[in-house]
Amino acid sequence: xTRRKFLKTCFTAAGxxxxxxxxxxxxxxxxxxxxxVPTVPQGRNGxxxxxxYTPRYxxxxxxxxxxxxxxxxxxxxxxxxxxxxxxxxxxxxxIVGACRVSDAFRVASTRVGFGEERTIVGRGGTGEIFFSNCxxxxxFCQNWxxxxxxxxxxxxxxxxxxxxxxxxxxxxxxxxxxxxTHLTPHIVTALRxxxxxxxxxxxxxxxSGYDTxxxxxxxxxxxxxxxxxxxxxxxxxxxxxxxxAPDYAGYAATAIRxxxxxxxxxxxxxxxxxxxxxVRHLVLPENLSGTDTFVRWVVSELGADTHVxxxxxxxxxxxxxxxPPLHRRLIPGEFEQAMRWAxxxxxxxxx
Numbered sequence: 001x002t003r004r005k006f007l008k009t010c011f012t013a014a015g016x017x018x019x020x021x022x023x024x025x026x027x028x029x030x031x032x033x034x035x036x037v038p039t040v041p042q043g044r045n046g047x048x049x050x051x052x053y054t055p056r057y058x059x060x061x062x063x064x065x066x067x068x069x070x071x072x073x074x075x076x077x078x079x080x081x082x083x084x085x086x087x088x089x090x091x092x093x094x095i096v097g098a099c100r101v102s103d104a105f106r107v108a109s110t111r112v113g114f115g116e117e118r119t120i121v122g123r124g125g126t127g128e129i130f131f132s133n134c135x136x137x138x139x140f141c142q143n144w145x146x147x148x149x150x151x152x153x154x155x156x157x158x159x160x161x162x163x164x165x166x167x168x169x170x171x172x173x174x175x176x177x178x179x180x181t182h183l184t185p186h187i188v189t190a191l192r193x194x195x196x197x198x199x200x201x202x203x204x205x206x207x208s209g210y211d212t213x214x215x216x217x218x219x220x221x222x223x224x225x226x227x228x229x230x231x232x233x234x235x236x237x238x239x240x241x242x243x244x245a246p247d248y249a250g251y252a253a254t255a256i257r258x259x260x261x262x263x264x265x266x267x268x269x270x271x272x273x274x275x276x277x278x279v280r281h282l283v284l285p286e287n288l289s290g291t292d293t294f295v296r297w298v299v300s301e302l303g304a305d306t307h308v309x310x311x312x313x314x315x316x317x318x319x320x321x322x323x324p325p326l327h328r329r330l331i332p333g334e335f336e337q338a339m340r341w342a343x344x345x346x347x348x349x350x351x
Contacts, residue, residue: 053274055202056221061195069218070192073185076215077103083135083181084212084251085244098244099135099182106132106152108143110163112172117309117351120204120227122272126176127167127201129160135182136208137243138231140326144318147179157186161193168201173272174225176204181211188222202274205259209252210245216258225266225273226259228252229280233290233297241288241323257301266307266349278307283338284314285325291338295345308350310338 060066076082077092087097094102112125120126132152134141145151155163164175180187191199202224209228230252232238239246259277266276279302281294291310298306312335320326342350 053202053269055200055224057191057203057224058195058200060221061192066188066192066195066222069222070185070188072218073188073215077185081212082184082215084210084247085135097182098137099133100150101133101182104154105160105183105186106150106154107160107163108132108146108152110167112167112170113176116176117278119266119268119271119273119307120174120176120225120278122173123270124171124173124272126174126204127164127170127172128176128178129163129167130178131180131183133182134179134208136210136245136248138208139241139243139319139323140314140317142315142317148318157190157193160186160190161197161199164190164194164199165197168199172201174202174204174274175199176206176227178206179208180205181207181215184215184219191222209255210242210248211251211255213254213258216255216262220262223259224263224275226256226263226277227280228256228259228277229282230256230294231282231289233293237288237290241326253297253301260302260306265303265305276307277302278309280309280311282311282314283330283335285328285330285334287334287337288325292341295342295347295350299345299347304346304348306347306349308342308347310335310342310350312338 057066060069073082074092078090079088080086080091080097081088083099085098089095089097091097091102096102108130110127110129113128114121114125116126116128130146130152132146132150134147137148141147167175177187191203203222204225204227205219205223206227207229209230211228232241232249235247235249238248242248256277256279263276266273266278268274279298281291282289283291295308295310298308312330315329316327339350
């Protein structure tokens with residue numbers, strides 16, 4: 001199936017009469033006035049901003065730019081280079097890439113969650129959409145049933161858009177796209193459908209960090225909050241623990257710099273983030289993740305005010321037991337040392 005046919009099928013199923021067009025007037029099941037046009041909350045471009053902030057993706061859709069980005073992402077699927085693995089298989093035609101995903105996508109779970117960082121959760125929770133499969137495939141993955149095995153259910157773009165709207169209606173202050181890298185074309189297609197329904201909360205790109213500069217640039221203005229991991233500082237160490245990804249550190253550093261260029265330091269209103277960058281870093285036994293190097297890199301490249309979550313919750317999941325020292329949890333003092341390194345580096349917003 002060609003990309004055009006694939007997209008046409010998806011948009012037809014969603015009740016849209018225009019393929020890749022700017023006007024999305026016939027959303028199936030949407031509330032309509034007497035003229036047959038769906039009604040949405042009123043405000044700039046028909047959307048009422050929350051807490052005084054209107055996501056830029058609304059303007060991108062109104063100008064037609066979001067459609068152009070969508071087309072560019074789908075074009076990448078035809079010889080897939082959405083992530084640094086650059087499989088160059090035609091996933092849009094049903095061929096499976098290294099992420100073990102072809103032209104369909106699966107979602108493992110959705111919920112309004114309260115277990116993320118305080119600034120991400122805010123008062124109403126974060127609208128989590130946990131996508132199945134992954135493009136990084138760590139051997140210590142704590143969600144290996146989802147990331148490696150692909151547990152979840154297949155959704156249409158219309159269903160994904162409805163999920164976004166449902167989470168917003170349930171009070172979620174944002175839509176948290178977890179493990180999105182390999183599914184960015186699907187996400188943007190669903191986003192356009194959700195905008196027609198009145199989506200107006202920030203989007204979070206919650207990623208492993210194994211992203212290409214080109215794709216992150218295409219997401220400029222679409223994503224409000226970037227929440228990347230920076231797992232390893234030394235690719236020669238990372239290659240032992242990431243399946244076929246020997247260049248992780250370089251790609252992650254480049255992608256995170258671009259994320260920061262787009263959205264800057266994390267900003268909050270009423271106790272909740274609405275735009276900016278929050279970097280996560282998991283402390284590993286024997287400092288395999290290079291925490292001392294990581295914190296100095298953040299201060300040097302992104303600034304001392306960058307928000308960083310230094311995480312202590314490593315445990316020997318999945319295949320870790322076969323790869324010492326990942327066969328054990330952190331020992332007393334390893335996490336405390338990581339926090340000392342952060343303080344010594346001059347980080348001000350870390351926990």
